[in-house]
Amino acid sequence: MDIGSILIMLAVLIVLARIGSRVFGRLGMPGLIGEIVVGIAIANLTIGDTSFLGMLDISIGDHPSQNYEVVEIFAELGVIFLLFSVGLETKVKDLISVGRAAMLVAVLGVIMPFIAGFALIQVYDGNIHHAMFLGAAMVATSVGITARVIKDMRLTDSKESRIIIGAAVIDDVLGMVILAIVVGMTASGEISVVNILLIVAEALIFVAAILAAALWAVPRIYNHFEKKNKENFEKPGKSRLGVNKLVLAIAVCLGLSWFADTIGLAAIIGAFFGGMLFAEYAWEWKLEEKIEAITTLFISFFFLNVGMQVDLGTLTSVSTVGLAVIVILLAAATKYFGCGLGAKLGDRSLSGGSQSIIGLGMIPRGEVGIIVASVGLASGAISAELYAVAVVMAVATAIIAPPLFSKAFRKMYPPEYRLTQDDLI
């Protein structure tokens, strides 16, 4: 293992990401857009005969170099710890209180993009497999993008944020169901109802178990330790029971991420629920600032990596670019109106501004859309052209939505909320 090569790559990438973030921040846009743009730039930049990535010993593709694997692991850990920290700020009862609205936001926000994507490709090339996969790639919101904006604006506590996060969890389950249907249909022409019921059942049991743990088991464990420690405190010679809180939190975060991944959910959904288990004690244990330090180390690699998926060389034909533009517009509009409508149906008290925030927050597809498209590409169900379109759609929605989202949020909440994560000199 060439540790020197890894160290300099990490240092260079983290500095470039930070520069991108600052420049876009100065332009009044969320910093993560700058990080994605830096990702696109470095993946497509060639100096002389050497690609920029080559200089950092990064190679993407079927045979990734070790350095790129490090980027991928850091990216995944970054979004895992980001969602864990969102979980730390989300109390179970707050999430349950927005359950109805979140459910309708998710359902309408899944159905509308799928129908739109499906119909568009049916018109474009008439291939039903293409149509199904592009529809599926347009379904799943990547909550990592929106979560970062929410965290940076310190607005995790707002009702709109809670609805978005809750809807993203349900959206992920529905996205899995749709992917399972689409894969089944393209592979064998059949839908395995048992399989789909299994996916839904696993997800429901997982969520129910976590909610039960958060509401019932965790407070009891906590009180047990508290009581024991009080008793031992009074008896000389007895030491206090205890665990390192940060290590406990890290272990739960990684363990539940693994578990969610294993049952077919996104790892970040597990991380989010893991964070929620600690929500009542995060402040007392100073967990938030510690997890935030860890997130800072990793998270830029997530946004860089989203950008690095874009190969500008695939966007040379006019018809591809035209298709991509239409797909991007449809992907944005269907989530915006679908989720906004769902929010209103679920909670009549929501204002137009809140609907707008929720609709915008659900637009980014990010890595989830890319993953769905790669499944299609690998199975031969979609063409390289459609794959490129899906990737561009995923990245473009991740770039378009955050500025509009943060602007709408800023309008709704007074400026003192508008702190960014940069603590300036």
Add this chain to the structure above:
Amino acid sequence: MDIGSILIMLAVLIVLARIGSRVFGRLGMPGLIGEIVVGIAIANLTIGDTSFLGMLDISIGDHPSQNYEVVEIFAELGVIFLLFSVGLETKVKDLISVGRAAMLVAVLGVIMPFIAGFALIQVYDGNIHHAMFLGAAMVATSVGITARVIKDMRLTDSKESRIIIGAAVIDDVLGMVILAIVVGMTASGEISVVNILLIVAEALIFVAAILAAALWAVPRIYNHFEKKNKENFEKPGKSRLGVNKLVLAIAVCLGLSWFADTIGLAAIIGAFFGGMLFAEYAWEWKLEEKIEAITTLFISFFFLNVGMQVDLGTLTSVSTVGLAVIVILLAAATKYFGCGLGAKLGDRSLSGGSQSIIGLGMIPRGEVGIIVASVGLASGAISAELYAVAVVMAVATAIIAPPLFSKAFRKMYPPEYRLTQDDLI
């Protein structure tokens, strides 16, 4: 990339390491010993027909699995951030004030183990190459081990700690010189004086540049930003200049670690100096607690990995075990007396207790001894038996020294210093 497999491996290892740490902590020993012992245990444990490591998709050796590469990267980042945080607590003038003592501690602590190891193997098998490599493997102190004890006991500020850290830096340079001599002698029978002067010159220039930066450039940059911000604060419409301090610190830490590695020093030496650049501002910027959170995520993998190098299967012949015991005793005794003597010669005001602390703190060889031995094994200069002996010596000194070291430290400093890093429930 199988992210699920990586996540569960990380979660399991971090929990096992923590359990080991707590158990040994309860027995009154430094927790890191527990982590090393857990590392030895999991590397040698077989359940039914499957090795424990196999269950976690870890395979060590010439063709390491991806999961083991993650362990190695985490281990390296752990000790890098650990030394960075020691640097954060070390001010340049404090380091310079112990310069003379540190120099003599390093020199005597290098010469004595080398002579002892060389002489022993000359007597044991008469092979001069074997003798030179084992001597070289016995030279270099692994400051990561001692640094963790110092940090956990919150004693970075003591004079003894500063002498140990300073000596470890010089020790690393001398270790490199000896390795260069030994490699040259065994490969071509010649010593390249130019090469050795180059190594020393590079190291001296690096250290001088860092000290100059810390004393001269960094305060000026800081004051410049402070002044600009004060001016801009008074002009409406001008925003404040600033950078995210944690990102800056991480970038400097990784960048200097890479640089030190590139010029042939240990990466952790670069990390330590990187931390020192921020020492004057670490408190104001809350850097210590943030870096500590990052270190917590990674550091257990360093100690686990030290333990995982031990293959108990190599310790079956009586003569090997006997040789290992003698090497361990010599390795400990020569550092203890050599460094203690060096400390006294360098600073007459040091008490016997202080000499003892310094001698004990320099005993652990850890990963550095293992690296030197692997160079010898790869070049055919030493046998598999001597390699095993060197590994056992490196791990055993890392296990033996910390309890004695922390006991001696505890005797010298009052109990209120004896906080551990565990913040108990």
